[in-house]
Amino acid sequence: QVTLRESGPALVKPTQTLTLTCTFSGFSLNTSGMCVSWIRQPPGKALEWLALIDWDDDEYYSTSLKTRLTISRDTSKNQVVLTMTNMDPLDTATYYCARTSFGSNSLDYWGQGTLVTVSS
């Protein structure tokens, strides 16, 4: 049974760095073809993909947010961590992590999401 769960602060101040953790089970990021993505969704708006890390430890980032994002993994803990620097109120959104299958490009299992509000 594949599950993913996001954790992190619900509130951050402008200019601070956000750190989110995705803890997963039911699959291994060491398995060829396995990837984990981070996606966000501002209230009432569309999905926006942020970053992906794959089984080979390769990292991919949204072009528009590349300079602010870092994705990393800890395979021993089954965790993927996303950091986003210089947070702004426009970054207020629900942040999701999702298992992603290389080749298929599908995000087949999603976490429940965590709402992050950026406000002073």
Added chain:
Amino acid sequence: QSVLTQPPSVSAAPGQQVTISCSGSSSNIGNNYISWYQQLPGTAPKLIISDNNKRPSGIPDRFSGSKSGSSATLGITGLQTGDEADYFCGTWDSSLTAVVFGGGTKLTVL
């Protein structure tokens, strides 16, 4: 501005059918598999179509997907009130080396 283009909304009566379009380019839909996601109000997105036209286990055959060139279509037959949701298309963009989504389509079952 999303890389993939979807209509903002569609509507139909219960029991009827509806299609949702998703258009892109050769760098995304044209040369990669397309997926479709259903997002019920207040919940996380759920994969309903992968690899252009494959339904994950548990997804009813009322949902179908197709692709032609740089466009894709999600079809839903026998509409139910429980199908009211936002639907998103997504794929890999080989030029951007990124996952890209459509802006989403809100389905209303009248």
